[in-house]
Amino acid sequence: MNGLTRWRRKTTEPTEWAADPFERLQREINRLFDFDRWGWDETTGIFDRTISPPMDIVEKPDSIVVTCDLPGVDKKDLDISISGNVLTIKGEKKEEKEEKETQYYRKESWSGSFQRTVSLPNTVDADKVEAVMKDGVLRLTMPKKEEAKRKQIPVSVK
Amino acid sequence: MADKESTKNIKERKERRMTIQPLSNIYEEKGDVIVKVEMPGVSKNNIDISIDGQNLIISGQRESLESEGEFLLRERRIADYYKVFTLDETVDRDKIDATMENGVLTLKLQLKESVKPKKIEVKSS
Structure with missing residues (x-):
């Protein structure tokens, strides 16, 4: 039986990382290219606010x-x-955007x-x-x- | 549209101040392609938009930061903005409309008449 253990972010779980080397590579590349975007942190907590103007x-x-x-x-x-x-x-x-059904090609902000x-x-x-x-x-x-x-x-x- | 830049551009860019890529949104509205580029701190006069072959080059110079005093918090980056988009053949280069408001550049790209969908009437014989 498991006691109360510290919650760990799932995405950084080592076992999951190793499962698919291509996914791991993809993730590393994504992170590399996203390095200078603020507000795009991987934080996933419900009450975390990623919107924070510099x-x-x-x-x-x-x-x-x-x-x-x-x-x-x-x-x-x-x-x-x-x-x-x-x-x-x-x-x-x-x-x-003015219209409701706008097709986005790219959305970074x-x-x-x-x-x-x-x-x-x-x-x-x-x-x-x-x-x-x-x-x-x-x-x-x-x-x-x-x-x-x-x-x-x-x-x-x- | 994708990000791509020639080695010539990269070389030129390195000679200038440090640059960062601004955040951008691209969407379609009423048949036009709208490109929004967020460049806070860039005024209308410090922006430069040019087309070089297939590349649409956007650069914006940011106003310099505080010159005196002690930084207690520093989150804003000291850099100018630089972004290159590749335009494909369907975009009408002569009809690009640019406006700058509240630090956001809006480009309105129109598609060439020849690529717009045409309705073909069926005649009754």
């Missing part, structure tokens, strides 16, 4: 700049909120709703956040609160 966070002396790639997302479908030091970007990327939550290092001034959407890139400039800014105290040498 994001950069840069800390500057007096502000924090968040940039997020959101191609095809309309400005009005975005919902950005800050509570405390947690930034949440929610949105929906609508599917582009995703559509649907997405959400990203990040905690920010310094406390930012939520009232002064500036959000700009340009060419499918969201750029948030969040000025730091006065007390969080790096201060320079002049010391006079006597």
Whole structure:
């Protein structure tokens, strides 16, 4: 009888791999060519979210700049909120096709709703956040609160 | 349509900045072939689309990233976009329509009139 064992992802089971060498080769080739696609991970958990737009966070002396790639997302479908030091970007990327029965030849991108939550290092001034959407890139400039800014105290040498 | 590129293209590409392949969707709509290419950070002026023989070459230059400050998270790749599609003979090269919106390039390829299905009337004798 089996006790409770750790769940293992089936696709990486060694016995299954060895069963068909051609399938194994195919899989390795597929993985090789998919290497620079984000959001195409092999994660299969029910609650795993593979939709996660790539994001950069840069800390500057007096502000924090968040940039997020959101191609095809309309400005009005975005919902950005800050509570405390947690930034949440929610949105929906609508599917582009107009007709219901469209025949796809290739589909690499995703559509649907997405959400990203990040905690920010310094406390930012939520009232002064500036959000700009340009060419499918969201750029948030969040000025730091006065007390969080790096201060320079002049010391006079006597 | 398939991805294929000549050695000349590869050579030229290597001389430029590092490139990545953008994600693309291709589908048919109302008899036209629609190609959507996702290139966030590329403005209308920084995009270059050309046809070289059978190849449809799309390249887009991304705006440079933040120049000052410290990266706390870095997920976006520093690279320009480059993608080559092979066009077959059925595509009308003179009727390619390109639009850029929200970082997504849309190409509308029309098929040549000669390859479109024709209805043949049956005459009664």
